[in-house]
Amino acid sequence: MSPQHHYMAAGNDRRAFLGNTGLSIGSMGLASLLAQEKAEAAVPLPQPHFQPRAKAVIYLFMAGGPSQLELFDNKPKLTDLSGQKPPESFTKDRRFAFLKGTEKLLGSRRSFGRYGNSDVQLSDLLPYHREIADEVCWLKGMTTDVFNHGPAKLFLQTGSPQPGRPSLGSWVTYGLGSESQNLPGFVVLPSGPRGPRGGSALWSSGFLPTNHQGVPFRGKGDPILNLQSPPGFDQSAQREFTDAVRDLNKVRFDAVGDPEIQTRISAYEMAYRMQMSAPELMEIQGEPKHVLDMYGAEPGKASFANNALFARRLVQRGVRFVQLYHTNWDQHGGAESLDHELPIRCKEVDQASTALIRDLKQQGMLDDTLVIWGGEFGRTPMGEDRTPTGRDHHVDAFTMWLAGGGVHSGFTLGKTDELGFGVVEGKVHVHDLQATILHLLGIDHTKLTYRSQGRDFRLTDVHGRVIEEIIA
Numbered sequence: 001m002s003p004q005h006h007y008m009a010a011g012n013d014r015r016a017f018l019g020n021t022g023l024s025i026g027s028m029g030l031a032s033l034l035a036q037e038k039a040e041a042a043v044p045l046p047q048p049h050f051q052p053r054a055k056a057v058i059y060l061f062m063a064g065g066p067s068q069l070e071l072f073d074n075k076p077k078l079t080d081l082s083g084q085k086p087p088e089s090f091t092k093d094r095r096f097a098f099l100k101g102t103e104k105l106l107g108s109r110r111s112f113g114r115y116g117n118s119d120v121q122l123s124d125l126l127p128y129h130r131e132i133a134d135e136v137c138w139l140k141g142m143t144t145d146v147f148n149h150g151p152a153k154l155f156l157q158t159g160s161p162q163p164g165r166p167s168l169g170s171w172v173t174y175g176l177g178s179e180s181q182n183l184p185g186f187v188v189l190p191s192g193p194r195g196p197r198g199g200s201a202l203w204s205s206g207f208l209p210t211n212h213q214g215v216p217f218r219g220k221g222d223p224i225l226n227l228q229s230p231p232g233f234d235q236s237a238q239r240e241f242t243d244a245v246r247d248l249n250k251v252r253f254d255a256v257g258d259p260e261i262q263t264r265i266s267a268y269e270m271a272y273r274m275q276m277s278a279p280e281l282m283e284i285q286g287e288p289k290h291v292l293d294m295y296g297a298e299p300g301k302a303s304f305a306n307n308a309l310f311a312r313r314l315v316q317r318g319v320r321f322v323q324l325y326h327t328n329w330d331q332h333g334g335a336e337s338l339d340h341e342l343p344i345r346c347k348e349v350d351q352a353s354t355a356l357i358r359d360l361k362q363q364g365m366l367d368d369t370l371v372i373w374g375g376e377f378g379r380t381p382m383g384e385d386r387t388p389t390g391r392d393h394h395v396d397a398f399t400m401w402l403a404g405g406g407v408h409s410g411f412t413l414g415k416t417d418e419l420g421f422g423v424v425e426g427k428v429h430v431h432d433l434q435a436t437i438l439h440l441l442g443i444d445h446t447k448l449t450y451r452s453q454g455r456d457f458r459l460t461d462v463h464g465r466v467i468e469e470i471i472a
Contacts, residue, residue, distance in 0.1 A: 053406025141414025
C-alpha cells in the first residue's frame with residue numbers, strides 16, 4: 001500500500017466504510033456525514049456596516065476609454081470651432097498622453113438626439129441605449145489622475161496606478177463574502193480580440209487572501225481550463241482525492257498556521273463544486289428565445305452579449321461581483337479611427353448592455369443589483385495628427401453610467417464646459433465612485449481596511465466621498 005493510499009484509508013475510514021455499503025443505510029450515512037461536514041465548514045458571511053441598497057455588482061468595463069464626445073456629451077460649440085487651435089486657457093497646465101501642442105479642435109461627426117422623460121442626449125452610435133434612458137444615472141463629470149491605459153485601469157479598479165493592490169471585486173468579497181456555494185464570489189468575463197492592458201492585476205486580490213481574487217471564465221467550452229476530471233476519473237474518485245488533499249492541508253495548517261493553506265483548501269473544494277455548477281451556468285441555450293434575442297446572444301459563441309447574459313445568470317446564483325472587460329476602445333486615429341472602429345465597438349455592446357438592464361428589471365433583480373458602465377478615462381476635444389484622426393486620452397472629463405442598486409434613475413450629475421475640456425459642475429473623482437459603490441453595498445469605505453506591511457490599507461486610500469446626490 002502506498003503512503004498516500006495508507007493515509008487516505010486511515011484518515012477517511014468512516015467515509016470509506018459508509019460509501020462501500022452501497023444503496024443501504026451506509027449510503028444514507030455517507031450523505032449525512034457529508035452534510036455534517038459541510039455544515040461544520042460553513043462560515044457566516046461578513047455583515048455590512050449598514051443596510052445595503054445593493055447586494056451584487058455587474059461592472060461593464062469598456063477597456064481603452066470610450067469617447068464621451070461621440071457617445072454622451074454633445075458639444076455644438078466644439079463642432080462650430082472644429083479645425084481651429086484650442087484656446088490656451090483650456091489647455092494650460094493640462095496633461096495629455098500623445099498630443100504635441102499643434103493639434104486642432106475636433107468636432108464630433110455623430111448626430112445626437114434627446115430621449116426619455118429625462119431628456120438625456122445620446123448619439124446615433126447607441127440606438128439601444130435610448131430604451132434605458134430613464135433607467136440610468138449618468139455621471140458626466142468623471143475625472144481621474146492617470147492618463148496611460150494600464151495604470152489608469154489599475155487606478156479605477158484598485159485605487160492605485162501600481163500593481164499589487166486588491167481590486168474592487170476583491171475588496172467587495174472580502175467585506176461581504178458571497179452567497180454562492182458553488183461558484184466564486186468574484187468572476188471576470190473578458191471579450192474582444194485580446195485581454196485588457198493591466199492583465200490579471202486588474203482582478204488580483206493583492207495582499208488580501210487569494211480566495212478573493214477574480215476568477216476569469218472563458219466565453220465558450222469549459223468556463224475554466226482543466227475543470228473537468230480526465231477520462232476514467234469519476235466523481236467518486238475525485239471526491240476521494242479532494243478529501244485527501246484537504247486533510248493533508250489541514251495537517252499542514254495545524255503545524256504552521258499559514259492562512260494561505262486555508263485558501264488552498266477552499267480552492268480545492270470550490271473547484272470540486274464547480275465541476276457540477278459551472279457547465280450548467282454556460283448552457284444559455286436553455287434561456288427563452290426572446291431573452292437570447294433581446295441580448296443578441298448566440299449559444300456556443302464567445303461574445304460580450306453572451307457574457308452579459310452570463311452575468312445575470314451568475315448574480316442569480318449568488319455571485320457577488322461580476323466584471324466584464326470589453327477591449328479595443330482606444331480610438332487615436334489611423335487604423336483605430338472614430339469613424340470605423342468606434343461604431344464596431346458600440347455595436348458589440350449597445351444591445352447587450354441595454355438588454356441586461358431590461359432583463360434584470362423583468363427578473364425583479366435590478367433594485368438590488370448595481371450595474372456600472374464605462375472605461376478608464378475619456379477622450380480629448382482635440383484630434384490627433386493622424387489620418388483619419390482620432391482623440392487622445394483625457395483625464396479631466398468623461399462619462400460613466402450606473403443603474404439599479406439604489407441609485408436615482410433617469411438622473412444626470414455633472415456638466416462639462418462648452419468644449420468638453422473640464423468639469424464645471426458635479427465633479428466625481430474615481431475615488432468618489434469607489435466610495436459610492438461600497439456605500440451602496442452597505443460598506444463604509446473608511447472602515448473596510450486590511451493591515452499589510454505595518455499599515456492599514458483601503459480601496460480609496462485616504463480619499464473619496466460618497467456621491468450622495470445620486471443615491472435614491
